[in-house]
Amino acid sequence: QVQLVESGGGLVQTGGSLRLSCAASGLTFSTYVMGWFRQVLGKEREFVAAISRSGTNTYYTDSVKGRFTISRDNAKNTVYLRMNSLKPEDTAVYYCAASGTYELVLKISQYNYWGQGTQVTVSS
Numbered sequence: 001q002v003q004l005v006e007s008g009g010g011l012v013q014t015g016g017s018l019r020l021s022c023a024a025s026g027l028t029f030s031t032y033v034m035g036w037f038r039q040v041l042g043k044e045r046e047f048v049a050a051i052s053r054s055g056t057n058t059y060y061t062d063s064v065k066g067r068f069t070i071s072r073d074n075a076k077n078t079v080y081l082r083m084n085s086l087k088p089e090d091t092a093v094y095y096c097a098a099s100g101t102y103e104l105v106l107k108i109s110q111y112n113y114w115g116q117g118t119q120v121t122v123s124s
Contacts, residue, residue, distance in 0.1 A: 009118030022096030
């Protein structure tokens with residue numbers, strides 16, 4: 001049974017930082033592209049960042065470039081999202097996801113497994 005468990009969310013002031021973690025089990029972690037998505041209540045889930053299976057390649061949505069960093073530790077079956085210079089518009093539930101594709105992918109439909117999400121709230 002595949003499980004993705006996010007942690008590290010919380011309440012932070014504008015300009016602050018958080019690091020999200022996503023621990024994976026039940027899959028061969030190093031063979032999956034990993035992604036982070038976020039969703040605001042009443043809005044569609046949106047892509048945030050993705051990282052290749054080896055960790056060599058990354059991709060970010062424009063609104064987080066230069067502020068967020070995705071990384072992974074295949075020995076620990078964990079993917080991270082470091083978020084700096086947080087803004088109120090970053091407030092959302094953040095989800096990690098695993099994709100069995102070979103390339104970095106951005107679409108929700110291309111991800112096979114999802115975590116339960118962790119809330120990030122940025123106060124102004």
